[in-house]
Amino acid sequence: MAKKEKNKPQGEKESTAVLAQTAVKQRFTMPYNNRELSWMDFNIRVLEEATEKENPVLERVKFLSITASNLDEFFMVRVAGIMEQIHQGYTHPDPAGLTPVQQMEKLSVKIHDFSKKQYSCLNRSILPVLRNNGLAFLKIKELNEKQMKFIDAYFERLVFPVLTPMAVDTSRPFPLLANKSLNIAVRLTDMEEESVFAVIQVPSILPRFLELPSSEGRAFILLENIIMHKFEELFELYNIKAFCPFRITRDSDLDIDEETDDLMEEIQKSIKKRKRGKPVRLEIYRKCDSELKNFLIDMLDVEPQEVYEQSGPLDLTFLSKFAGIEGCDHLRFEPIVPVSPPADFYGCDDIFEAIRERDRMVHHPYESFDSVLRFVKTAADDPNVLAIKQTLYRVSGNSPIIAALIRAAENGKQVTVLVELKARFDEENNIHWAKKLEKAGCHVIYGLTGLKTHCKICLVVRREHNAIRRYLHMGTGNYNDITARLYTDIGMFTCKEAYGTDASSLFNVLTGYSLPPEYNKFIVAPTGMRKFFEDMIKKETLNAKQGLPSGITAKVNSLVDPSIIELLYKASQAGVKIKLIIRGICCLIPGIKGVSDNISVHSIVGQLLEHSRIFKFENAGDPVVYMGSADWMQRNLDKRVELVFPVEDELLKKRGFAILDLMLKDTVNARIQLSDTAYLHIDKRGKRVVNSQTQFSQLAKKEQRSVKRMKESKTIGTPILPKHAQQK
Known part of the structure; x- marks a missing residue:
């Protein structure tokens, strides 16, 4: 059975935590920029990439979607946290000297301004350029007869069967709407001209945008526009007075009791509670009917400053998928293709022998993540490998690392995996993999009470010549083959004894009741x-x-x-x-x-x-x-x-x-x-x-070619030192 270890390091850990708590309560006089405002500055830098005309247009689309995704998480965690502090009456200033109320006031101004810039970027900068490149988002009034018939048929066949109009009245309360779901509010009048309201959720199971038949270029339409066009068929007995798309963002930070006997069950309960978190942002279309707007504010119990009136389609995260549409590579950056194998492993038939020769380093994604996968896969199948111990923080949906660890356990090796169940917004994925690993016979643990395990390390214990040798990989990024193509990270392989001893000690702290040792090399x-x-x-x-x-x-x-x-x-x-x-x-x-x-x-x-x-x-x-x-x-x-x-x-x-x-x-x-x-x-x-x-990508290719030439000429020695390193 998986377990959560209840031991935790004593002494210094507790003292530093106390110091940190004390520091927050102090009034700092040193120059210090507020954390939340600084984060907004970062998202502004991402938005600048979306407005940068030198960037290919679909890359600009992707940057804009990233700003929206970033802002969603910022509201769900950071803004929600400040709002909770205000609700609890917390008045201590942060290190920048700002109380929660002051932070919220400054943030509100900055975020409202930022949202306007997002939609200005979309409407003035991106959509016109897309159209000039033969990619047009059309409104209903722009559709020709053929396109109109196409959306009518699509609505009848796929959309109508999954729609659920929900009336709101004295007998039918306002529905509990999913976090970040896109909805449409409708104001209607009945035969007696009495106002009634309804809500329709735009089905997330269907694609957000639909490609239309087009004789000139490529044309697309948003799903919500199709639905709103068909409202008369949905509300045949009522007069439609107004309708407006809206979206809510909820407080999504988990409140977990880590002293529970079953951490996995506790997290699963908290994930369910997340769906009912308090709304912290209401987004509506800018031209929303005032009566509808007031209805939503009242039903969702939000303050006026928490309402964001947007001048375009809500939830710009859909642009991430649009940025990946097929047939438009000319509108993207030239892809950075990982070098495989990287220079440090070129021509190395035996990965363990290569690591014994000297330490090795890989720089992702310029150099392929395959070397990390190879390390774990080889260990899983090597009869001389006795044990594999690994930490996992965020893994991909169909992780080859997980598959290798399962195979290792099936091959009779002792496999210990620390799966961090509290990795924010990856909790469900990690719970899924923890169960899979456990079922395969791996020893799965969830770490130390009160601490997230964020370190990146894989230890392989191998029998060699009647002795034990420890090989390890340590890195700056997650064991995730998907993000390894998108994030820059560095990993190092070694089998030096001091590092191996430290790795064993670290895993003993994580899995057992060992006190933190004096490490030889590790910090x-x-x-x-x-x-x-x-x-x-x-x-x-x-x-x-x-x-x-x-x-x-x-x-x-x-x-x-x-x-x-x-x-x-x-x-x-x-x-x-x-x-x-x-x-x-x-x-x-x-x-x-x-x-x-x-x-x-x-x-x-x-x-x-x-x-x-x-x-x-x-x-x-x-x-x-x-x-x-x-x-x-x-x-x-x-x-x-x-x-x-x-x-x-x-x-x-x-x-x-x-x-x-x-x-x-x-x-x-x-x-x-x-x-x-x-x-x-x-x-x-x-x-x-x-x-x-791009220069790192070029260097990775150049270094691989250098090693290849050396290997082909049968030169014996270490790989040629790249020129950018020789300069030192």
Whole structure:
């Protein structure tokens, strides 16, 4: 049976958690940008990519859909959380000095403005360009006779049978509508001219858009427009006075009792409750009838500022599927095709032998995720492999990793899998896979009480020459073959004894009652990671004061933690040059004279989602580099099991340095943060055009060709050091 371990690290973990809680209650005087406002700035950067005329139009469509999906989750979790704080009477300011009420006031203004920009982008920038390229979304009045007959037949055959008009009156209450579902409210009058209301849910089981027969280009129509066109057939006994599409977003953060005896059952109950969460946003069409609008506000119990009147189709996430329509590759970026096998594994028939020779590194998606799959699949079938232990946070819907682990268990190996059931919005998928693994004979656990297990590690225990050798893969991203094509991540393979010992110790903490050990190489949260990073920043500060070489370069998804930010400010004041590459939230404010003028902040938003975490410290002239799963956020350092590991192989170290160097030279996807927290594109004047993502793809191909030539000439030795690494 799967189980949830109730032990949790003591001592330092508890003290750091207390410190973090205390920090929130303090009134910070240091420069600090509010987390939620900074996140909105990130989504604005994504929206800028949707408006960028140099981007292919279907890529712009995809970026716009991403902004909508991002904003949905932001409302379901972050905005809902602030609203709950206000409801509970919580008045403590955040580190930026803003109370929940003040945060909500600023956010409301910013989000309303952002929504207007989304639809301006759609209506003025994207739809006209799509039409110019032969892709037109048509309104009912634009349809010709043939197209009208087509939608009539489609409605009768597929739409009408699944529609359920729901009247709202004294005997029939307002229906419980699913989170993020698209609906249409209707105001009707009966024979006595009395107003009545009804709601129809646009069926999510049907495609949101339908391609129409067209003699010129390609034409499409939205499903809700077909339904609204057919309202007279649905309400034959009533006069239709007004109708309006609407959509609600609900509070969807789970409230889980982790002390329960059955965590899986508790999460399944919470998922059901999520469907009944309080509405935190109501979206309606801008021209909605005022009586209908007031009816919806009253029925859904939302405040006027929680109503968003949109000037176009609601729920722009449907554009993600439209961006993938067939036959339009010329309207997309040239795809980044992963190199397979990557240079580090080219010509390696035995993956374990390759790892024994030296540590190996793969940079996804420029280099294929297949090397990770091969590692697990080979272990599953190798008769000398005794055990496989792996953490899973987010996996794909039809995961080859899961299939390999199941096969390993069926082959008689001891397979232990930590499945994080609390991975937000992946809970149901993870529960499904946990049951599958358990049924196959894997030992499935759910981690430590009160902590999410976010580290990325796979340990293979192999019998070799009457001894045991441990092989492991550690990474910055999930064991997900789908997102590995879209997210940039780095993985390292090693069989060095110190790393293997640490891996065994970490899994013993996760699966049993072991206390956190003194690790040889690993830096693990929540027991030691905060102290490690704080000590490393302090060390660079001291080096600068003593005139020794100093510097910090860090690439993370988010920088939020007040203690880390304060130490970075102090390091800057001591003269430490700090270069930060932060895709998303950045609460640190760079460029303030006397405070952060030695800090630069770059944000890269491009074709791929930047996801890797890399940390470089100059270390008095002997630079070191670390990689791992953690961002510089309180949740990562104090409330999650995270893993950061040193890269010690000289070749791989240089490669890590080169990755950071190239990203800092990006002039296409990069923006820099100013001291007023605004972001500007890098000024390209007088600079070489550098798109780091396309250059990484080119480098991966070039390095593979170099190794291939070396192998073909039967040269014995390690792969040729790529030129971008030789420069160091």
